[in-house]
Amino acid sequence: xxxxxxxxxxxxxxxxxxxxxxxxxxxxxxxxxxxxxxxxxxxxxxxxxxxxxxxxxxxxxxxxxxxxxxxxxxxxxxxxxxxxxxxxxxxxxxxxxxxxxxxxxxxxxxxxxxxxxxxxxxxxxxxxxxxxxxxxxxxxxxxxxxxxxxxxxxxxxxxxxxxxxxxxxxxxxxxxxxxxxxxxxxxxxxxxxxxxxxxxxxxxxxxxxxxxxxxxxxxxxxxxxxxxxxxxxxxxxxxxxxxxxxxxxxxxxxxxxxxx
Amino acid sequence: xxxxxxxxxxxxxxxxxxxxxxxxxxxxxxxxxxxxxxxxxxxxxxxxxxxxxxxxxxxxxxxxxxxxxxxxxxxxxxxxxxxxxxxxxxxxxxxxxxxxxxxxxxxxxxxxxxxxxxxxxxxxxxxxxxxxxxxxxxxxxxxxxxxxxxxxxxxxxxxxxxxxxxxxxxxxxxxxxxxxxxxxxxxxxxxxxxxxxxxxxxxxxxxxxxxxxxxxxxxxxxxxxxxxxxxxxxxxxxxxxxxxxxxxxxxxxxxxxxxxxxxxxxxxxxxxxxxxxxxxxxxxxxxxxxxxxxxxxxxxxxxxxxxxxxxxxxxxxxxxxxxxxxxxxxxxxxxxxxxxxxxxxxxxxxxxxxxxxxxxxxxxxxxxxxxxxxxxxxxxxxxxxxxxxxxxxxxxx
Numbered sequence: 214x215x216x217x218x219x220x221x222x223x224x225x226x227x228x229x230x231x232x233x234x235x236x237x238x239x240x241x242x243x244x245x246x247x248x249x250x251x252x253x254x255x256x257x258x259x260x261x262x263x264x265x266x267x268x269x270x271x272x273x274x275x276x277x278x279x280x281x282x283x284x285x286x287x288x289x290x291x292x293x294x295x296x297x298x299x300x301x302x303x304x305x306x307x308x309x310x311x312x313x314x315x316x317x318x319x320x321x322x323x324x325x326x327x328x329x330x331x332x333x334x335x336x337x338x339x340x341x342x343x344x345x346x347x348x349x350x351x352x353x354x355x356x357x358x359x360x361x362x363x364x365x366x367x368x369x370x371x372x373x374x375x376x377x378x379x380x381x382x383x384x385x386x387x388x389x390x391x392x393x394x395x396x397x398x399x400x401x402x403x404x405x406x407x408x409x410x411x412x413x414x415x416x417x418x419x420x421x422x423x424x425x426x427x428x429x430x431x432x433x434x435x436x437x438x439x440x441x442x443x444x445x446x447x448x449x450x451x452x453x454x455x456x457x458x459x460x461x462x463x464x465x466x467x468x469x470x471x472x473x
Numbered sequence: 474x475x476x477x478x479x480x481x482x483x484x485x486x487x488x489x490x491x492x493x494x495x496x497x498x499x500x501x502x503x504x505x506x507x508x509x510x511x512x513x514x515x516x517x518x519x520x521x522x523x524x525x526x527x528x529x530x531x532x533x534x535x536x537x538x539x540x541x542x543x544x545x546x547x548x549x550x551x552x553x554x555x556x557x558x559x560x561x562x563x564x565x566x567x568x569x570x571x572x573x574x575x576x577x578x579x580x581x582x583x584x585x586x587x588x589x590x591x592x593x594x595x596x597x598x599x600x601x602x603x604x605x606x607x608x609x610x611x612x613x614x615x616x617x618x619x620x621x622x623x624x625x626x627x628x629x630x631x632x633x634x635x636x637x638x639x640x641x642x643x644x645x646x647x648x649x650x651x652x653x654x655x656x657x658x659x660x661x662x663x664x665x666x667x668x669x670x671x672x673x674x675x676x677x678x679x680x681x682x683x684x685x686x687x688x689x690x691x692x693x694x695x696x697x698x699x700x701x702x703x704x705x706x707x708x709x710x711x712x713x714x715x716x717x718x719x720x721x722x723x724x725x726x727x728x729x730x731x732x733x734x735x736x737x738x739x740x741x742x743x744x745x746x747x748x749x750x751x752x753x754x755x756x757x758x759x760x761x762x763x764x765x766x767x768x769x770x771x772x773x774x775x776x777x778x779x780x781x782x783x784x785x786x787x788x789x790x791x792x793x794x795x796x797x798x799x800x801x802x803x804x805x806x807x808x809x810x811x812x813x814x815x816x817x818x819x820x821x822x823x824x825x826x827x828x829x830x831x832x833x834x835x836x837x838x839x840x841x842x843x844x845x846x847x848x849x850x851x852x853x854x855x856x857x858x859x860x861x862x863x864x865x866x867x868x869x870x
Contacts, residue, residue: 299699311772312773315765317765319766319768320787321766321783332783333773333774336783337775337776378769385773426494
């Protein structure tokens with residue numbers, strides 16, 4: 214076996230870093246459709262990985278297997294030293310370590326912004342209401358909308374809603390954040406406010422897996438980029454290499470399409 | 474005012490213009506308006522004339538006690554008063570605390586008692602009852618002021634409502650000893666029985682229906698099968714059949730020493746029947762929740778129970794309020810079917826009143842009176858539902 218879940222990797226500057234996510238030969242079928250065809254990917258703590266590829270290439274499905282919103286049918290996924298199996302306790306333990314931000318926000322429309330954020334810490338982490346709301350207030354300030362705490366999601370703009378969704382995920386103090394096309398549903402003028410929050414988050418050393426087509430963001434923030442095509446990883450590399458000298462013909466083709 | 478900033482055009486019109494636009498916009502419309510108007514005037518005039526001059530309302534006033542409580546013993550009537558008092562105070566406080574959502578409830582409780590007070594003046598028991606009713610109605614108002622001033626915390630109010638149901642039940646049924654001797658359910662009747670059947674049916678069938686709806690969508694095949702089978706079985710059978718089953722068949726299957734009285738059996742039948750329909754309404758609401766809501770809850774690490782309790786059910790139940798209130802209104806009216814198994818609820822009392830020799834030929838009066846009572850209660854329920862929908866923002870996300 215190449216990379217064990219807890220194996221420590223010595224990097225150049227002498228720090229030890231750990232693979233916080235390890236995926237080995239992950240397969241997934243939707244009925245007859247083979248959507249993930251042997252994904253191998255390891256992510257170190259603190260790394261920002263941008264995943265891109267054509268729609269239908271399996272990139273969203275892949276990051277959804279990491280917190281078990283989709284079940285993989287072959288291969289292994291280890292998150293922070295715990296293997297994802299059907300064991301319900303493992304799934305709950307892993308989910309509470311992983312925050313997720315969705316394309317369509319998925320805020321709870323019947324709860325105020327403050328309640329959206331403080332619900333899970335109170336119910337899962339068993340925090341007191343005071344503590345949960347205090348943290349929620351801090352997070353709202355961090356994503357730049359402290360004055361919206363008492364509003365309902367429907368009263369906010371798309372960009373504000375997505376920032377609340379990020380705050381909601383961060384309230385669980387996750388070690389890893391998954392972003393599933395976080396800006397695709399936004400009007401153009403709101404994309405930057407969300408990317409700005411994500412950039413700030415990357416600066417704090419958060420481990421991030423981001424499915425996105427925002428290549429400017431990828432170039433500026435990503436440590437590595439992963440190109441998906443037809444359920445497989447075609448190419449992995451630092452942004453400089455992916456943009457300037459992609460090794461694979463398919464990568465080159467796809468980039469030329471989206472970068473015109 | 475600067476250019477480009479125009480005030481919206483005025484939309485109000487005078488009464489003459491309104492008439493012309495809405496009632497007399499063409500020759501045909503004018504004709505239809507006049508015809509409908511004539512029919513309306515004719516109906517109102519005839520009904521009014523009958524109600525004011527010909528109708529023998531003494532059938533109602535003479536038997537008012539029967540209509541309201543059936544054979545409930547007169548010397549124990551204070552227990553009903555006490556129950557009404559609890560209801561008045563609680564609904565008054567609720568109106569004060571929860572604001573306009575529950576104000577309809579308080580207003581209808583107060584109005585209903587004021588109405589009874591007015592009717593009672595003419596009856597033999599007279600001014601005592603009128604006074605009591607007016608005091609009760611006043612207590613609604615006192616409660617409202619107290620609630621509004623924040624003298625009662627929300628949580629204890631909710632607990633008080635939950636506790637009030639068994640308390641009222643014990644008050645009415647008694648516990649067999651001297652301060653509260655048992656009053657057998659065979660003497661409960663009239664409006665009292667109708668309301669008890671409906672309230673128990675609604676309060677119990679709602680949680681049961683929610684559980685069945687969740688069961689029908691459960692991932693466990695056993696639970697799913699049992700829930701589905703129950704719902705389909707009950708929905709395939711008329712309520713009358715279930716009432717007969719509860720009344721006649723159940724005692725055969727139970728061991729001899731276990732006796733369940735007739736009213737309890739009817740309550741059980743109505744509850745079990747209604748639960749299946751609640752379940753299907755709620756299932757509709759559950760299906761309307763986008764899967765992203767559940768995914769977001771799961772991604773936060775919320776377990777199944779918390780996801781249902783805090784995310785799915787609040788949204789689903791809110792969206793099915795109109796359907797459920799409709800169901801509960803028909804449940805209230807369906808309680809009249811227990812007359813078939815010999816219980817004297819409002820309609821049953823009406824029939825026994827009509828059997829009195831001095832009431833001969835007073836069908837219209839009796840049925841009109843019963844109809845008005847049902848209408849008032851059902852109308853209050855649907856108004857409360859609209860208020861609730863507005864307060865909870867149904868239809869807007």
